[in-house]
Amino acid sequence: MRVRPLDSKLYDNIRSKLRKIDKQLPQKVLADKVTPTTIDSLIVLGDGREDYVVVPLICHHLNGNKTAAIVKPTFTRDGAIQTLKTIVKNYKTIAFILDQEKDELSALSKIITMKLNEIGVKCEEIENSVEGRVILYECNLGDHRFRFVVVVNGVEDVGSHSHKIEDHLVRLAGVTVQNDSKDTWNELGEEERLEVFRRIRDDRNVAEKVFKQHFEGLRLLEC
């Protein structure tokens, strides 16, 4: 699956980061062609930075014919939901990826449904998998029906007091977290971090084990 960023800042963020991993990667991962094709899936990033690399890389392992639009709203985490009202009508499936941070997964799920309700979206939970880190909702906004897939970043047993995408990255890097996975990740050198990204690119099996909820959730965009 290719991704098509819908904003210049996100486009340049993804492109420049992918280029550091491999100069050919941006062409393989990004859908640049203007030719109008039907794009019915959207990925909404609640949080940024490393998600800009990880999510497109995982998409790259999925269905090669599909293209999903990708956005990073100005508000972070669950706050991003408030910006979706104007755009949901263009999509059949929306994946929303956010950090767990210190919230309980069940509490986070409630916050998300509340935020969806606030923008007039009625939703019903259909599936809950990967220990509550992938939640699939059937939603309605007016007469538009769509599926909303929540993917929660974080690995329970990585030893970080706040869970985020870096939990997965430090696990792949094979380093021990002292306190916060983000700090541990940032302490690595740039080349070490790039090597982790290259592993995600090269070894689908390993990536699928470490980013289980992402593969599971993003796969739902393929339907």
Added chain:
Amino acid sequence: MIKRLRLENFKGVVEGEVELDKLTILVGPNNSGKTTILEALFLAPNPFRQVPYVPETAVHLLLEYHKTLFEKGYTFLLNKYIAKNMLIKVDERELLFTKDPGPGIAVYTSYLPIGYSSFIRRIKEKNYIYLGHLHPDSRIECEPNVLNILIADNTLLLSTKLVKFAHEYLQRKWIEILNTKVPALISKEVSRFVSEEYVNITAEPFMADSMTLYVMLDDGTRIRLSDLGAGVHLYIINRLLYEHYRPDVVLWDDLETHFNPRFLSHIVEWFADLVEEGKQVIVSTHSLEVVEKIISYVNDATVLLTLLRDGKLRVRKVKSDELEEWAKAGIDPRYAEVFLL
């Protein structure tokens, strides 16, 4: 004011229509029809009229502008170079280009200007008045009285690519511009955005050769316009053209090219003044910064998102609050045009 433009088989557009406002901003990807719209509007008042460039005929200027090496003829105006008829319709007035019977392209209008008479031909059950002929060898043929007629509000196309064609015209006409206050006023305006202090614009020989345009600094030094920064050069030329020609409608292609944001604000302010004077301004841009700037100066400016799909021109009018909402959602219409149209 030109309110509506319809195109059929004009350049890359098989079919399309746009509604225009006092200030219209065309935004879209490359090859989405923005420049085509501006060129059609440039031809619409009368392709045979004189414009402030060399070559001085509107349609001939477009030929030179699109020409590569030694090509001849006007088939570039026709969709895929093979369409038999091409139509530019401004409000209710049509300009029809037809290869039938050939060779070359005959140009007709559905509107009979006062004091003009010519033969009438019935095409597709409609009467058209003959204006002139575009020959395959690039010659243009029309009656002298055609030169002065206007089928629509008079337009002026401004673009980086046209600057070289403007230089020769301005040098030829310098005697008409010389003693107006315009060169000194433009020099002063431009001085606000550069480190030097310009006091005037002059036309003088360069190295004992042909005439050249210069800006004159406060210490009397002259700098050729073409040796200035590209933005300053472009603005001075475009402003001189406007002041000399005084069109009803200004068409500016790729507005963001070469300008620092502060200078751009000045240009946008000028547009706001033009609109207040009752003129119409239509610009194309790839820059959202330009769009936001224009909207901040002219609240009721219209933003049109354009896209060409299988030759069909698709246009969406975008409201300023929609732009704000999209920005919050992380959507830039230049990246998301496919979804928004």
